[in-house]
Amino acid sequence: MSGKIEIKKKVLSENDRIASEIREKLSRNKILTLNLVSSPGSGKTSLLERTLKQLGDKFNMAVIAGDVQTENDAERLARAGGKIVRPLLTGGACHLDARMVNRVLNEIDIDRLDILFIENVGNLVCPAGYDLGEDMKVVLISTTEGDDKPLKYPAMFRRSSVLVVNKIDLLGLSNFDPEKVKKNALAVNPEFIIMDVSCRTHEGLDRWYSWLSGAVNNKREAKMAEPKG
Amino acid sequence: MSGKIEIKKKVLSENDRIASEIREKLSRNKILTLNLVSSPGSGKTSLLERTLKQLGDKFNMAVIAGDVQTENDAERLARAGGKIVRPLLTGGACHLDARMVNRVLNEIDIDRLDILFIENVGNLVCPAGYDLGEDMKVVLISTTEGDDKPLKYPAMFRRSSVLVVNKIDLLGLSNFDPEKVKKNALAVNPEFIIMDVSCRTHEGLDRWYSWLSGAVNNKREAKMAEPKG
Numbered sequence: 001m002s003g004k005i006e007i008k009k010k011v012l013s014e015n016d017r018i019a020s021e022i023r024e025k026l027s028r029n030k031i032l033t034l035n036l037v038s039s040p041g042s043g044k045t046s047l048l049e050r051t052l053k054q055l056g057d058k059f060n061m062a063v064i065a066g067d068v069q070t071e072n073d074a075e076r077l078a079r080a081g082g083k084i085v086r087p088l089l090t091g092g093a094c095h096l097d098a099r100m101v102n103r104v105l106n107e108i109d110i111d112r113l114d115i116l117f118i119e120n121v122g123n124l125v126c127p128a129g130y131d132l133g134e135d136m137k138v139v140l141i142s143t144t145e146g147d148d149k150p151l152k153y154p155a156m157f158r159r160s161s162v163l164v165v166n167k168i169d170l171l172g173l174s175n176f177d178p179e180k181v182k183k184n185a186l187a188v189n190p191e192f193i194i195m196d197v198s199c200r201t202h203e204g205l206d207r208w209y210s211w212l213s214g215a216v217n218n219k220r221e222a223k224m225a226e227p228k229g
Numbered sequence: 230m231s232g233k234i235e236i237k238k239k240v241l242s243e244n245d246r247i248a249s250e251i252r253e254k255l256s257r258n259k260i261l262t263l264n265l266v267s268s269p270g271s272g273k274t275s276l277l278e279r280t281l282k283q284l285g286d287k288f289n290m291a292v293i294a295g296d297v298q299t300e301n302d303a304e305r306l307a308r309a310g311g312k313i314v315r316p317l318l319t320g321g322a323c324h325l326d327a328r329m330v331n332r333v334l335n336e337i338d339i340d341r342l343d344i345l346f347i348e349n350v351g352n353l354v355c356p357a358g359y360d361l362g363e364d365m366k367v368v369l370i371s372t373t374e375g376d377d378k379p380l381k382y383p384a385m386f387r388r389s390s391v392l393v394v395n396k397i398d399l400l401g402l403s404n405f406d407p408e409k410v411k412k413n414a415l416a417v418n419p420e421f422i423i424m425d426v427s428c429r430t431h432e433g434l435d436r437w438y439s440w441l442s443g444a445v446n447n448k449r450e451a452k453m454a455e456p457k458g
Contacts, residue, residue, distance in 0.1 A: 007236060039268045040268045040353050040374060040381070041268060041371075041373065041374025041375045041378065067381055068354060068381055068383075068384075069380060069381055069382070069383055070380050070381050072377050072380070092384065094352070094354035094355050122268065122353065123323070123352055123353070123354055123355075124269050124351065124352070125297060125323035125350065125355070126323050126352075126354070126355065142270075142373060144371060144373040144396065144399065145268075145269055145270025146269070148299065148301050149269055149270065151298060151299050151301070152269070152296055152298055152299050152351070153269065153297055153298070153351075154298055155297075155321065167373065169402070170399065170402060173399060173402070200403065
């Protein structure tokens, strides 16, 4: 099995090399780049729909919408007003990698772009291992999923910078404890920025929009970001 | 990259060999074996809790509770009355494989067992590729996840025999369309057995229990099962 490990290391270091190139290119252009990760159905696409509608006049935003199959998400995001939305189908693979992202990125005009969202495949495990050149990972969890997920999938929560707890309009309809999820999340990642939102009722989204605006400003003023290891 | 593909093929054929041994051993003992798969938080553990409580007097059941980290699920299942519950931690891996299952299985006394449940890692992608020696895969989806999941993760839905749509008590609180999920599921797998349930309110669970009882009887009378390709 050592052959397998050798090759995996080689693939990952090749991924890291391409991710560094992406990071350098996007940072040179002062583009805030967020890698959105979660279970299937936590609301990555819904959060992006809201964001494209709300901030479409303020920022130039592009989305790379990753999926195993179907361009459903990309179509939803274009309908929500997304001007630059590119589907990225993995054709079976359980995560995006930097090579895939780079291929799509080369077809996007990044001049005057403020934000690039990369919507990863719905999977709380595998995408944690692949740097895509992003500034930060934003992990979503919905209140219907169970408050112990940060402990059960620690790598993803440790490597993310922002935790968006979605579907808070459904609180009380399951035994999900919003305080417990925060405690569990902070146990694996004490620096987490945590926001409660409902993409359905819009509750809490103002904080997300204002955090995002602040992050764009920071990016414009900042030096190059380092990946969170 | 051909080296990677070669090794992957070798790993998979080694997995298939062990899975066949597991299938033969369990079928010889007439044990119905179900591999439960879903996104994180769809309700695999909740369904098993209900089942252990409801059918604990009728059947001898064992659970292998797979997870990336934590023994939370195994503890919940033991509290629900599970007499034979074994945690199986992957320590980071995104799926169970036959070798892991076999190791745990060797420590379980399978005499007089009626049902073995294998609760897979919460992941709609990777576990689809690994035969564990089960009779069938049971895939869960919850009504808060989005009704296009069968199209977006087709491999998992195609390789499963039973679809349990959970959390139907939350219907109407999202734009999940129960007819659409069925249409999408049957499009990728026309032979699906589909059941609507709520593990929270118990609605629809009688059908699950009676399907399960029928499957145990079929197993007692049947010849050896073949994996669903």
